[in-house]
Amino acid sequence: MTAVSPPSHRISAFFHRKPKLRLGLLLTAPMLWLGLAYLGALAALFITAFWSTDVFTGKVVTDWSFDNFVTLFSDSVYRTITFRTVGIALLVTVIDAVIAFPMAFAMAKLASPRAQRLLVIMVMTPLWASYLVKAYAWRTLLSGNGVLNWLLNPLGLSGPGYGVTATVITLSYLWLPYMILPIYAGLEKLPTSLVDASGDLGAKSFRTFRSVILPLTFPAIVAGSIFTFSLSLGDYIAVKIVGGTSQMLGNVVYDNIGAANNLPFAATVATVPVVIMLVYLAAVRRTGALDNL
């Protein structure tokens, strides 16, 4: 008697013998979505950056030129904004790393396993409390009759008000969890025995930190910095809420799409953070940071 396998079995056996086909089926949909639609959109944006807008009709003219890039690099206004944006993004990243590291260290190495779970939840909760709510919270804190002035006035001081400082504070606050979580994950994987061994061999706390802990958690810090840096580079809303009159690249992009109706120039400005991020991602790829995301 010969056993006849059911059709479903035969189909599955067919696929089992053809791993390439299975892989192909698994990859087709995500590749179409991300590869064609998303990368295609990015490519189209990049092409648009070389076009221009008809001053009278407001329509996009598809003549190729470098005019937008020339404007971007030669106009001092845009140069200032570019440097300010990159400066703010760097500052926010450094501030977050400095605040996040000791917090993550206490969480990963000092807290009990039970407390660790709770602390992770405590970091993640404000992560999901709306972006706008947090930016708005800082607007009320920093306002003239807000909490910060109320706290500082008795000391004869006053808060920074709205401006670049307020933007840096708000962005640092917004992205802090994105720095704490990867560093915590990195420190959690770091064997405590290595830290102990360093101490046994006579290294003081700082030496252990510099020679053992920091090199091993560096990829995790870089992983966190991708988010703090990238999110700051593209932000325009926090700037509108607490930034006063100072602008960032995101505002230029936004204003050129909306009020100025100049999509090509907006696209040109948008290539700046893209290029910066791609260079950054390429540079940090070697550290293994991308596997830590």
Add this chain to the structure above:
Amino acid sequence: MSKPARVLLWTALGAGFAVIYFPLLVVLLNSVNADTTFGWPPKSFTLEWWGRAITNEGALHALWTSVIAGLSATAIALVLGTMAAFALQKYRFFGRNSLSLLVILPIALPGIVTGIALNNAFRTIFGLDLGLMTAIVAHATFCIVVVFNNVVARLRRMGGNLEEASMDLGADGMTTFRLVTFPMLRSALLAGGLLAFALSFDEIIVTTFTLGTGMETLPIWIYNNLFRPNQAPVVNVVAAVLIIVSTVPVYLAQRLSGGDSSSGGRI
């Protein structure tokens, strides 16, 4: 570790959390502050703003739009993110590294870039009018990575032994997936889905560029009303509600993922 170092680290942790939670507490407190300009310290308290917010049609409508967009984007992200995770975790092939970078790209690039790239593509390449559909597609694009990360982490931990055992015992691929792989993935999928939903729910920059005119998600509603003085109390209540509600998905996702994704959200 020396005692002073321990004390210093615990202090840093406490101070950090104080800074993280203080602004949120102020928002909660302001939602019952009777003063409409929210002068500090509050002189008297009221629940009037809560009553007005609960019946605010604009906010409720925006909430509904956010929920629809979030659920749809999450559903798409679950399918595509899981497929990509299986492909990248179980197979070795040419371009694998580039593909894993591609999954990260929509969140690694600034939101404004993703926003105008998709806005431009929808309108000029595909000839579509912006609406709820285009916003859902945009949200799904950056939600994929959240599902992907959760599933990859779980697949890595599972290894392939149980699936091989199932196949050795005569189960075909479908049966193995149904009875072995999927049950072990379920909580990771739920956690990934919750985080994807939360990410979509909170997104404002990409939404601004991909949602049709006249439509509002909750973040956009907040933003549009932020600078209207007479709406400030209602905005405060909505903000307070969001702070309270946001604790739910985080808590659930953390429980479900079983510590797989110690990092969350975009990560």
